[in-house]
Amino acid sequence: MVDRKAVPKPKPKAPPRGARTKAQAPAEQTHETATATATATATATPAGATGQGVQATASTSAQPAADSSKKRKPIPKHGKDEFSALLEPFYYGKALHDPIKTAEDKWNLLPAFLKVKGLVKQHIDSYNHFVDVDLKQIIKSNRFVRSDFDPKFLLEYTDIRVLSPNRQDEDDLDHHKSNITPNECRLRDMTYAAPIVVDIIYTRGNTKVKRTGIRIGRLPIMLRSNKCVLAGKNDREMGVMEECPLDPGGYFITRGQEKVILVQEQLNKNRVIVESAKGIMQASVTSSTHERRTKTYVIQKKGLMFLRHNTLSEEVPIAFVLKALGVHSDKEILLMVAGEDSAYQDNFAINFEACGREGIHTQEKALEYIGHRVRLSKKPLGTSRMRNYHLEAIECLSNIVLPHVPVVGTNFRPKALYVALMARRVLMAMQDPKLVDDRDYVGNKRLELAGQMLSLLFEDHFKRFNHDFKLSIDKVLKKQNRAQEFDAFSHFSVHKNHITLGVERAIATGNWSLKRFKMERAGVTHVLSRLSYISAIGMMTRISSQFEKTRKVSGPRALQPSQFGMLCTSDTPEGEACGLVKNLALMTHITTHDDEDPIRKIVFLLGAEDICLHTGEEIHAEGAYSVCLNGTPLALTDVPKRFLNNFRKLRRMGRISEFTSIYINHDYKEVHIATDEGRICRPMIIVENALSKVTSRYLKALRKGTMDFEDFLHRGLVEYLDVNEENDTNIALSEREINQHTTHLEIAPLTILGAVAGLIPYPHHNQSPRNTYQCAMGKQAIGAIAYNQLSRIDTILYLMVYPQQPMVKTRTIELIKYDKLPAGQNATVAVMSYSGYDIEDALVLNKASVDRGFGRCQVFKKSSTPLKTYANGTSDRINAGALERENKLHNAIGEDGIAQVGARLSQGDAYLLKAVPMDTATNAGAGTYKSMPQSHKLPDHSYVDKVCITENEAGTTLIKLLTRQTRRPELGDKFSSRHGQKGVVGLISPQEDMPFNDQGICPDIIMNPHGFPSRMTVGKMMELLSGKAGVLNGTLEYGTAFGGSKVDDMSDLLLKHGFNYSGKDYLTSGVTGEALQFYVFFGPIYYQKLKHMVQDKMHSRARGPRAILTRQPTEGRARDGGLRLGEMERDCLIAYGASQLLLERLMISSDAHKVDVCEKCGQMGSMGYCTMCESEANIRHLTMPYAAKLLIQELGSMNVKVVIGLEDEFPRPDAEARRR
């Protein structure tokens, strides 16, 4: 029995008041932060309990303060920082003393959930599981290393641990506490990794030697995982480490780059999937164990059933397989597959004809039949040509076919039952096509996370490490007589680089290549997008699917009803990856693997009987349900409903892991229990007897902080449901809808959206594609990135100068703390037509607003220069001596040869006087350098913001230079509201010309009303209305999905402040001074500036560089390229007949080339001479595109002769005569 909660929790009636420090109310915290001792006496609560708690926190925080005393700022002595009080979930909305209504306040569970689980908890949980559990299991299954030559030699791994992260050069120091921080790794292009150590026992001579703490490699550490230095740190400590407390973590830092292992979506493993295609019905299982991954099929073809597997050279009739698996009589087989059902029996009986035909009536014969068809994986070497077919068949059936169903000893019964089950599924699907499984059903999907990916990778590298170690000791042990006693340890640490480099390379490049499973996957990791805070969060919740994008099936791309609440319904890219890339919803959790054994015991304790003890007749009898554990039949029960209820009761009591799911499948008469990893699940409130278990008392305790989300779980108030179990329940959306059948209650309906879609105010009033567009654009908005944004040196970084939190927020915005790191500004918008420069979604900006800083942003760009060291010992260097004061281009350079901080860099200005050795191969010309000054390439000037000089792990000097540009909005910059309504600036109008209302308020943006009718973004209008009411009332209003401030209330507020209830204002024209003839919808809307700015795109050229090979103009702005006249434009010119223009565009202005062509032989000559004809007589000079000339020559190089035929367009009449 699992016994997680041995100590009973205190009864809810008497929650320990203020006993736990983290539960302190915010009001008390302000006291507490003063000094620890003072608070102990000052607080009104019982002195004993509180005093203890306070002292405990004080002592824990004193420790980090002591060992980081060298840091710039001393850490304050008190434990909780005042700032985190602001981040407490109940800071928002309501005060402690406000009344609680369950119907409205049950959403409080959502922040509580996110507090324990966090936004990217799935990544971190998965990684923690890998480090704490999976690593130990990998070691356990590969614990022995033996030698081929010395039977006495044995090395055994007894334990494995991952230490705390450190720098590579500190790896050899023992008992050294590293003060490495993730930000240092980013700045120094290092890998944030920790050493992996093992304990080993091995044989040296005749003794056994035990060694502990042996390093075998370094493992990249996921930020915020339990091994990370950021784990359990408060905001202030984070600040000292120059790390943002709002950063979600869940990524790695390799070679200075932030890398995410995206969540991968896969079809579930070890489950039967029934498919039908072209009249073939098949049941297939992808078995996945540590050793193998194979796929087994039971297929129905022309009325006959076969087993198909890659190692079997042909399909084997199902009856033979079952016979070989020890089901002797035909009757037994029939009952096992078809049961008593005569329809199934009739369909299946035909399969026994094969037995008679082939004369296979015994297990022996069946094994021999199968043995003949086993494909040998490795050829038997030399001597034994004779194959033992029986043994091969047994080997194949027990280990290769359906390897996830274990064969213990010689008990093939479970496997036989499994094959029979597959056959039965096929039979049932033949009868009732509804039973064919839906591959796109989310319950049939599993999500693969970082931990699993790393686990596969690490096991592969660990096996190779052991293999290499074995090879190297074998080399020594092979020799019979050794001079000295052999110590295998000397060979042990040699290969540790293989694991380190292997794992690091996989994460840095994203190429997952596993020899064991012949897996070769590219693009597993991605660089974390730091365009904005939202883009980073959006990336962490992204799920990529394994389907190829080119296939034209709509199934995998379509919105699945079963993804309700699990995957965001709005957030998916447009275009080719549409519907294949998904995002997690706000409250999803992805399970990690749980142990099966305790569940197995509980199944039997709950009164189910072992399925192996039953005949097929009993299994398929009326009312009997089989209990399947992770898809494999395990037991049989007559009372499935009671079994299920009891099992759920145990889970709600906390006796079983809360992530175990159980549901009944009435079609197959099965009770399914799942403990496997990668299931998507979400929490839900339990309803019993038409009453929600979460009452206001619990919510009060939650708000007070005496209970957290885990307590709700342990007390059976809330439970996790996965997609399959969700299907087995009746879930009420709100408390009003609860009736006697209801089993669960949603915590908050807004959780069907994800983090990115959660930014949209009133999304339930928008046309759905608009929300999808906003999800794509929210990631491109410029704003604040993180609290440490100015101490980072990113390749490119966009920051808004004056970001504002939105006037109309949503709960999600508060939960993901977008209001702390916003990306946009509240613009006062007038929805009206103005000037004609606002057609096609263009916006008119107020010049005065722009002057005041509306939409102003900064662009930081990095240029990183490593001073390389070459093979002959020479290296790049900075040559400050090359500095010429009179050289204009050297204006920015300082005394050390690097640009001065704060200097202005115009185009062509040098920022680094680098010198490269002339000779990097030999030692001959050492000491001579050629100078290669690095210069500023962009046409617009920028300023040097920061110059960072550092050293990477290899000891190479690294110079990182950060340049800064401050940009104000200009014509053509792209802006968007939060409703998928993007537009470019069409005009920046002086404020004098802008309309104004009777209070003198002038809009920041004028938006054309034609943007509304076809887009149907009612949410945007509601945002304006709520925003305007909020401005007048001095409040921030809510636009939460399926909730938020009501339009009626907002209208009332507007009326109260003397405005029109519909948000329309009377405006005066700024141009004429007359009243506008209409009322204008006028109010604040949150606008985002998108990263697409004219300055980065503006480009033109007259003449310029050409590509070397084709002599055509280069392509792209970066190469100062030409503008292409493409095929379609060419078609227009052809159709129009503008031949001379065509000629000019395609040849004269491009790659015109003069060639000498011999009229006689049609070959190209040179200098007016044809080498083929050896004459100058027939040479004609003509102009042709260089690309055409190149093509002719390239064809010539492939032995294809191209002849140019010349003729006169306007032949002279006398020419004919002359030729004669």
Place this chain on the structure above:
Amino acid sequence: MSSYNPPSQTAQVQPMISESARSVEYTCGDCDAQVSLKRGEPIRCRSCGHRVLYKQRTNR
């Protein structure tokens, strides 16, 4: 914007300056201490051992 200038491959050999170059002041990224470095010296803060140094702002 035809202000394109091709990548300058100025390959003239330049005489290196004397080895006794002046030292330049940097700021430690961790403890804010002043670190004066000469050419070829290891990049490291003298007081705390941190290896990320920043150039100080110019007063020109």
